Amino acid sequence: MIRVLLVDDHAVMRAGFRMILHTAGDIEVVGEAATGREAVAAARTLTPDVICMDVQMPDMDGLEATRRIVSDAGMAASVVIVTTFDRDDYLFQALAAGASGFLLKNAGPEELIAAVRVAAAGDALLAPAVTKRVIERFASAPEARPSAPQAIPDAPPLDLTERENDVLHLLAQARSNAEIARELFIGEATVKTHVSNVLQKLGARDRVAAVVYAHQHGLA
Template sequence: MSGGDRPARTAPVRVVIADDEPMVRAGIRAVLATDPGIEVVAETGDGREAVELVRRHRPDVAVLDIRMPGTDGITAAAEIRRTGVATGIVMLTTFGEDDYILRALGGGAHGFLIKSGEPEELIAGVHAVADGAAYLSPKVAARVVAHLASAGTGGPADRSATAREQVAGLTSRERDVLALVAAGLSNGQIARRIGVVEGTVKAHVSSVLARLGVANRAAAAVLAHEAGLTPGGTCAGGPRT
C-alpha cells in the first residue's frame, strides 16, 4: 500500500461519518481521532442527513455505510455527487455485499473498506481519497474480482485472460501508470515516481481509461487486479473522476 510519499497537507482532512449503528460510528470516530491529520466535523446515522451535512460542512471525505435504512450509502453518494461538492466518498461494507459494492463502484464511489478491516486501512483510505486517489482495501479488491469472475460467462481463467489481453493493448508507459494507479497512487505521486509532470500523468490515465473501456480509476484498478498487474493483497486506487 502506498502513501509514504504523500505530500504534507496544510490542514487536517475533514470527514463526515454516516452509519446507522452508533457503536460503529463511535469506533470509526475513535480510529480517526488517533490521526492528528484527520478531523471529524459531523456524524449521523441517516443517509439523507449525511447529504445535508456534506452540503453544510463541505468535508474532504464522507465515510458512508453502504447499507442504511431509508437512504443508503449508494443513494447518498449519488446525491452528494449531484450537489457538485468536491467530497470524496469512502464506502464501508461487510462481506456478502458484493452486489452493493459493484453498484457503488459503478456510481463513482472513491473508496471501499471492510468494516472488520484493520484501523490502519481506514486511516490510509481516508487520506488516499482526500489526496485525490481511489482506494480498495485488499479484501474488497479480492471480493470484487472473485464476484466478477463468478458472475462472468467464462469463469475466472477466462476473465483473467480477457483482462490480460486488454492490458496488453496498452503502451509500456500506460501499463506502468495503470500499475501505480492500482497501487493507490494519486496523479501527483505517480508523476514524482516516474519523473514527469502531473499533466502528463493525467493524460496517460485518461488514455488508459478510454482504451480499457472503464468509467473510473477504481474500475481500472479492479481490471488491473484481474490481469494480475498488481501484487496479490495490494490496495487499489487512483485519482478520482
Template structure:
C-alpha cells in the same frame, strides 16, 4: 491541513467507534454524523467535509444511491470511502462505479481506518485488487465491457494503468518504473482523461470490466 470527515452509518455503535478512532487522530476532525443516506447531500452542503465515510447497506437510502446523489448534486463533491462488513460485497462494487474512492472493511484496525481516510483525502484510492477481481469476475458474463476501446493509451499509460489496478500508489509506481512521482501523476492524469474516468478508482474498475486487466 486538517481533514474533516462526515460519518454515515445506521448503526450507532459503528459511528461511535469510527468517531473515537478518527477524532483522536492528529489532523482529522469528525465534522458530523448521519444515520442514513438520505441525510448525506444536505449535510455535505452544510458541513463541506473532505471525506464521507459511508456504509453501503442502510435501510432507507443505501450508500450506492447516496454516493450517486452526492456526485450529481454537489459541485466538487468530497471523497467517499465506503465501509462494509464483507470484502466481496456487490454493494461495494456498485459504490465504486458511482464514484466512491475506495472501500474499507469494518473490521479494519484503527490505524488502517485513519490511513484510509488520509489516503482518499489526498486524491488517491483505497482498493483491494483481489476483491475487485472477484467482484468483476462474477459480472463479466452479464456486463461485458469495452470501456478502453479507442482510448489510445500510450505504452507508458497502459503500464501505469496495470500497476494502478494492482493497488499501487503513485509513489510505488514511480519506484517500480524508475520515474519521478510527478511524471507518474502526469501519466495518471492522461490516462484518466483518455478513459473519461473521474478518478483512478473508476479507471481501475474500467480496466477490469473491459478485460484490459485480467480478472482471473
C-alpha cells in the same frame, strides 16, 4: 487537514470512528449523519474531503446517498463504503454508485485511518483480492456488468504517452501513487498528473474504471 463526514445509523459506531480518526493528527471529523438523506445534506453544507458511508440505513441507504453525492458536480468528496457485510452485491453496487473504496467494519483502526488518507489522496482503496473480484465482474459479459456512472470506453486509447502507458500498467496492478512513483523513479505529484491524464483520455471516472479497462483491453 483531511475533513471527514461520518455516516452511520449507530451512534456508538460513529463515536468509535471519531475516536480512531482523532488519533491520526491529520484528520478532522467535521460532521456526522445517521441516514443517507442526512448524509447528502451534510455533504453539501460541510464539503468534506472524505465520507465514511454505511450501507444499511433508514430513510435512504448509503448506496443511493453515494450516487447522489458523486453525481453532484458541486461536491468533491471521496466516498468510502464502510460496512459489516462482505457481499459482492454491495461491493459492485458501491463502485457503480461512484464510491472510491470499500472497507469492512472489522478492519483495524490503522486500516480505517489509512483508508481515509488514501481516499483523500485520490488513490483507489481496493486490496488486490477485491480488485480481482471487480475485474472479473466487469470483464464478464456486458449483461453481467453493473451499470455505472464510471463508463468504461470500448476502444483502446490511441494517444497515451509512453509514460502514461507505464502508469496505466501499474494502475492495473492496484499500485498506489507512492508505489508507482518508486517504480518509475518520479515524484508523487507527477504520478497524480499522469493518472489524471490517463483517466481523462480513457474517459474513465476513476482508478477502478481504469484498472478494469486495462484488463479488458490487454493493457495490464
